[in-house]
Amino acid sequence: MMPKRNAVDGQGAKYHKLTRTADDGYIDLQFERPPPKVPYKAILLATVLFSVGSLLIIIGAMLLSGYIDAKYQDRTWPVLLIGALMFIPGAYHVRIAYYAYKGYSGYSYDDIPEFD
Template sequence: MMPKRLVVDGGSAKYHKLTKSSDDGYIDLQFQRPPPKAPYKAIMLATLLFSIGTVLLVVGALLLSGYISAEYSDRTWPVLIIGALMFIPGAYHVRIAYYAFKGYEGYSYDDIPEFD
């Protein structure tokens, strides 16, 4: 039930003076941050980097060990270096995305950069 209000006549319009109440119009829910959306493009790019980097590292390791005979052995180190350059950031961001998906403390989708 609404509290009684004092009606003040101010010419042609009637104004109501509001009574003092303990409700200031704010609720705690409006100050909470909404859950972050998953950056699907960035996660797919990280998964692609992780996959290709893994394949290049395995092929480079097999070339280096001699299990695969390389006609041009000077291509072994570039394959390993490019594989490492792709594997490291891919694995890092896939790990963050997995932990954020599982809801671990301290991990969020905000830690993954978006590409919009």
């Protein structure tokens, strides 16, 4: 014959109720994002690329239109090409930096590559 167990619930199983606390081991601070680190060097580089690219595009357009003397005509397309190659990434990153500064949703300083 098997020995009888002490029944707490009346059906032969011994158990005790766990106490439930409000502390589940998580704190609210671990889910908050730290304030973004502003990449000043990258923004400065993007601003320089944007400015110099704009200037080269303006000079290339003036060469193309004939506003600047025709003896510099052979420099028109290289100036325009280099200006466009500098303007496009500069304008893109300056726009991201501006929108991140203004706090628009979907834009963050994390989208700008850093050079550390």
